Amino acid sequence: MEVKFNETALKTANQIISRYPEGKQKSALIPLLHLAQAEFDGWLSVGVMDYVASLLVIQPIEVYEVASFYSMFNLKPVGKCLIEVCHTSSCWLRGAEDLIKHLEDKLKIKAGETTADGKFTLKRVECLGSCGTAPLMQVGAQYYENLNIDKVDAIIETLDKSGKRPTYFDKVDLESHK
Amino acid sequence: MSTKLLLKHDHISNLNLIEVYKQQGGYSSAEKAIKTLSAEAIVEEVKKSGLRGRGGAGFPTGMKWSFLAKPAGVPRYLVCNADESEPGTFKDRYLMERNPHLLIEGMICSSFALGANTSYIYIRGEYFYIVPILEKAIEEARASGLLGKNILGTDYNLEIYVQVGAGAYICGEETALLESLEGKRGNPRMKPPFPAVAGLWGCPTVVNNVETIASVVSIIENGGDEYAKLGVGKSTGTKLISASGHINKPGVYEVELGKVSVEEFVTSDEYCGGVWKGRKLKAVVAGGSSVPILPTALIYYTSDGKPRMISYESLGEGGFFTGTMLGSGGFIVMDETVNIAENLYTFNRFYHHESCGQCSPCREGTGWMEKITHSIINGHGKRSDIDLLLDLQSKIDGKTICPLGEAAAWPVASAIRHFRADFEKLIG
Numbered sequence: 001m002e003v004k005f006n007e008t009a010l011k012t013a014n015q016i017i018s019r020y021p022e023g024k025q026k027s028a029l030i031p032l033l034h035l036a037q038a039e040f041d042g043w044l045s046v047g048v049m050d051y052v053a054s055l056l057v058i059q060p061i062e063v064y065e066v067a068s069f070y071s072m073f074n075l076k077p078v079g080k081c082l083i084e085v086c087h088t089s090s091c092w093l094r095g096a097e098d099l100i101k102h103l104e105d106k107l108k109i110k111a112g113e114t115t116a117d118g119k120f121t122l123k124r125v126e127c128l129g130s131c132g133t134a135p136l137m138q139v140g141a142q143y144y145e146n147l148n149i150d151k152v153d154a155i156i157e158t159l160d161k162s163g164k165r166p167t168y169f170d171k172v173d174l175e176s177h178k
Numbered sequence: 179m180s181t182k183l184l185l186k187h188d189h190i191s192n193l194n195l196i197e198v199y200k201q202q203g204g205y206s207s208a209e210k211a212i213k214t215l216s217a218e219a220i221v222e223e224v225k226k227s228g229l230r231g232r233g234g235a236g237f238p239t240g241m242k243w244s245f246l247a248k249p250a251g252v253p254r255y256l257v258c259n260a261d262e263s264e265p266g267t268f269k270d271r272y273l274m275e276r277n278p279h280l281l282i283e284g285m286i287c288s289s290f291a292l293g294a295n296t297s298y299i300y301i302r303g304e305y306f307y308i309v310p311i312l313e314k315a316i317e318e319a320r321a322s323g324l325l326g327k328n329i330l331g332t333d334y335n336l337e338i339y340v341q342v343g344a345g346a347y348i349c350g351e352e353t354a355l356l357e358s359l360e361g362k363r364g365n366p367r368m369k370p371p372f373p374a375v376a377g378l379w380g381c382p383t384v385v386n387n388v389e390t391i392a393s394v395v396s397i398i399e400n401g402g403d404e405y406a407k408l409g410v411g412k413s414t415g416t417k418l419i420s421a422s423g424h425i426n427k428p429g430v431y432e433v434e435l436g437k438v439s440v441e442e443f444v445t446s447d448e449y450c451g452g453v454w455k456g457r458k459l460k461a462v463v464a465g466g467s468s469v470p471i472l473p474t475a476l477i478y479y480t481s482d483g484k485p486r487m488i489s490y491e492s493l494g495e496g497g498f499f500t501g502t503m504l505g506s507g508g509f510i511v512m513d514e515t516v517n518i519a520e521n522l523y524t525f526n527r528f529y530h531h532e533s534c535g536q537c538s539p540c541r542e543g544t545g546w547m548e549k550i551t552h553s554i555i556n557g558h559g560k561r562s563d564i565d566l567l568l569d570l571q572s573k574i575d576g577k578t579i580c581p582l583g584e585a586a587a588w589p590v591a592s593a594i595r596h597f598r599a600d601f602e603k604l605i606g
Contacts, residue, residue, distance in 0.1 A: 019339045021253075021296075024379055029361035030344050034303070062361075069363040070344035071531075072303045088265045089467060089524045090422040090510055126347065126528050127265040127467075128304050131422035131510070132429050141307040172307035174275070 003051040009039050013055060025056050029066055032056065033073055038167035042082060043074040071125070072168075079114040079121035081159045081166055084138040087124045090131030095148075099135050100124065102149050106156065119160065140166025142173070180434035181408055183396040183416050184273060184280065184389065194311060196318035199279040207398040208286040208324055212332055215398070220291035224394060226402030228414035233259055233350070233387030234466060234506040235581075236490050239394075245374040246292055247382040255383040256294040258285060258391055259355055260301040260308075263347040264466035265528060266508025269418035270388035272430040274301075274308050277392075278315035282338065284391035286324060287398050289336050292384055296337050300355050303344040312340045347532035351580045352385040354534065365536045366580035389418055410436025413489035417504070419443070423511035426451035436489035440464070441478045443488060444511065457513040461597070464493055465505020467525050468585035470592030471518065472502050498592065518597035519604055522589060523551040529586035537578040543570050544586050559605040568594055 005013060013032055020027045032052050033044060040048050049063040056063075067073045074082070083103065087096045100122075104110055107120050114121040130136045133145035137152075144155055159166070182188075192198045199205070211220055225240030246254060258281070262270040274281055281299070289297045299312060316338050319325045327335045341359055343349050349358045353367035356378050377383020393415060397405045406414045413435035421443075422428045431449050443449045444459060453459050462477040463469060478486055481500040486492055490504045512521060530544040547570055550563050571587035578584075594601065 021379070024360070026361035027341075027359060030303075030358065031342055034306075034342060034344065056361075066361065066363055069534075070303070070346050072345035087524065088528050089463070089521055090266055092521070092524045093423045093510070093512060093516065125304075125345075126531050127263060129262050129268045129271050129302070131266050131268050131508070132420060134422060134428070138304060143307070168303070168306040170307075171310070174307075 003040065003045075003047045005035075005039060005051075009035060017056070026058055026062070029056060029058075029063065030070070033063070033067055034168060037073060038169050042078050042080075042165060042167070043076060077114075080119050081139055082121045082123060084123045084125040084128070085111070086126070086128045086130065086134070086136055086138075088127040090127075091134040091136065094134040096135040099137070099147055099149070099152060102152060103156075106153070120156075141168045141170040142166065180432075180437045181416060182432045183408075184277075184392055184418060185430070185432040188276060193277050194275075194279070194315065196279060196315070196322060199277070200322075203399075204279055205283055205319075205322070205324060207395045208283050209330060211287045211290050211398050212330055212334055217291045217293055220287065220398065223397055223402035224291070227397045227405035228402075228409075228412060229390065229393055229397060229405065230412075230414075230490065231387055232389035232393065232417065232507070234264060234468070236504065239386065239390055242374070242386070243292060243384060245372065246384055247375045248293065249382070253296065253381050254292055254294050255378045255381055256285065256289045256292050256297040257352075257355065257359065257378060257383055257385045258297070258299040258388060259350060259352065259385050260299050260305070260388045261343055261350040261355060262305075262388070262506075263302055263350050263532075264468065264506045264508055265525070266422055266463060266466050266510040267420050267506040268422075269420045269430050269507060271305055271308065272420075273388060273392060273418070274305075275311060278311050279319070280392045280395060281312070281388055282315050282319050282325075284394045285338055286319070286329070286336060287394050288384075288386065288391050289338075290334060291394075294384075295335050296339070298339050298341050298359060298378075300341045300343060300349070300359055302349070303342050306342060309340050309342055316340070346534075347528075348534045348580070348582060351582065354580065355385060356383065363534070365534050366582075368579055408434050410487070410489055411491055413491055413504075417488070417507050419449075419488065419507040419509050421450050421509045421511070424454045424457065424513035424516075425511045426454050433488050436487050436492065438488050439478075439485045440488060440493075441485065443509070450509075450511065453511065453513050455513070457515065459511065460514045460516055461512045461518060463502075463508070463510040463512075463589075464488075465503045466508035467510070467528065468588055469503040469505040470498055470501070470588055471521075471596065472500075472592070473596050476500050476596070477502070498588070499595070502592075517555075517604065518593050518600045519551065520555050522593040523548070523555050525589045526551045526586070529582065533582060533586070537583065539574045539577045540583045540586065543574040543583075546570055547586070547590055554601060554604050557604065557606075559601070561602070561605055563605070564594055564598065564601050
């Protein structure tokens with residue numbers, strides 16, 4: 001299957017590229033990889049990375065070396081909902097390990113794995129900058145903060161019912177941060 | 179009650195809207211700067227203010243600005259470092275989410291002072307949801323004639339763009355950030371040349387933290403001398419402290435530097451509201467994960483018995499033997515139930531994960547430190563492992579291109595210095 005942005009995504013991509021001076025279009029690489037990951041099932045295949053290279057007129061290796069450096073880029077397929085749970089100090093102090101254990105038991109997978117039905121991937125991540133509202137998890141753009149087991153169960157239920165794949169471009173309910 | 183500058187209007191709802199922000203006097207500093215002050219005069223005011231970089235290093239901002247090279251015909255750039263990733267730190271996120279116009283106004287004032295016509299806000303990828311908040315503020319400012327061409331009828335032009343990262347602590351280091359902004363891996367550059375001479379795309383560049391840039395607004399409003407009247411000694415002005423861990427009221431608090439003691443900050447209802455569950459305090463990491471951890475006695479009082487205040491100098495008193503650093507203001511509190519070796523494991527795992535891999539002492543050393551602490555906390559440690567950790571950290575400290583090496587080494591050295599018994603307890 002040919003990898004190609006749809007018209008809207010291509011327009012966004014070109015807008016991003018236009019932010020940089022002439023000849024510096026490579027600066028658009030990380031924003032474009034985010035866009036590609038959201039457009040193409042939440043991960044970056046070699047075909048997708050090659051396509052991004054062609055848009056920026058750079059060598060594919062320049063894309064691979066960047067995509068493999070940053071932890072938010074997935075180089076393998078992930079479940080429909082990628083659940084990222086912070087486990088660094090402040091979250092650890094406030095029960096992140098209990099939360100991860102609960103999610104592992106509930107989803108019947110270990111952190112780093114995807115459920116058999118392809119619905120959920122559970123990932124441990126480093127500090128998300130939400131230490132004052134620890135513990136937390138991120139799904140797409142949304143931070144779910146001040147978590148406890150009951151809250152997590154309710155969130156998983158909602159995500160399970162929603163047919164949508166959450167992305168970092170989702171509009172976020174800011175009221176939930178208050 | 180200490181003076182507030184950055185969170186002065188924090189209680190007002192819809193502060194993210196430009197009309198609400200303007201009702202509070204917002205954008206009067208930008209107007210004052212562009213219409214009535216010269217670029218040199220603003221740099222002078224920032225120097226007089228004594229403002230120091232709020233990202234963690236505490237370098238004097240006015241001095242950093244004055245290093246900026248100005249070759250004719252070469253563009254200069256201001257890059258805002260919004261890559262807030264130091265564990266325990268969440269103040270920039272708080273500020274950008276609630277008061278984006280304060281950052282945009284600070285960007286306008288600072289860009290004008292530096293002669294930059296294009297500026298970037300580099301924000302960590304995990305804060306993706308803040309991008310539209312900033313972009314909306316930029317559009318509102320543009321519609322008010324505060325951005326774009328001929329700002330406020332003058333011949334000054336400025337565009338601000340938001341650039342998103344993708345998950346890499348190292349990109350908070352300014353040269354790694356510039357590499358990332360150029361679409362590359364976040365490998366820090368060798369210095370010199372410093373960004374002030376060869377930064378973004380080889381052009382002269384200033385990189386400043388969100389809180390630093392936001393602080394410029396009140397410096398222009400009231401003058402550098404007035405700003406310098408706040409605080410104590412070389413710790414002028416106010417600082418945002420991100421308080422987390424085992425406290426009753428985690429959150430972001432603004433303190434006037436040198437006016438609030440650590441003990442008051444922990445126990446007072448105005449700030450942390452005391453240690454949670456009625457427990458006793460065991461330790462505090464006062465300035466983000468990289469700074470030395472201190473036990474209660476040393477974080478409340480210096481080794482010669484003076485109350486420890488929240489300022490660069492007071493927290494630093496005693497050096498690394500009995501003191502620590504203000505750092506980013508990431509204030510992590512641990513109660514009496516915490517084993518410090520177990521907490522250290524989360525830091526060691528963090529630094530190993532975040533090492534860019536460029537320098538072998540850091541790439542290999544952080545991995546070994548993670549493995550050894552992992553073995554200790556799981557009951558497989560040996561007595562000799564404690565000294566092995568000390569030896570390892572000393573071989574990373576000072577031997578890398580960027581400060582991530584030190585950031586990884588200091589928590590290990592200080593945890594063992596002050597809490598050796600916690601390690602021994604796990605080893606048995």
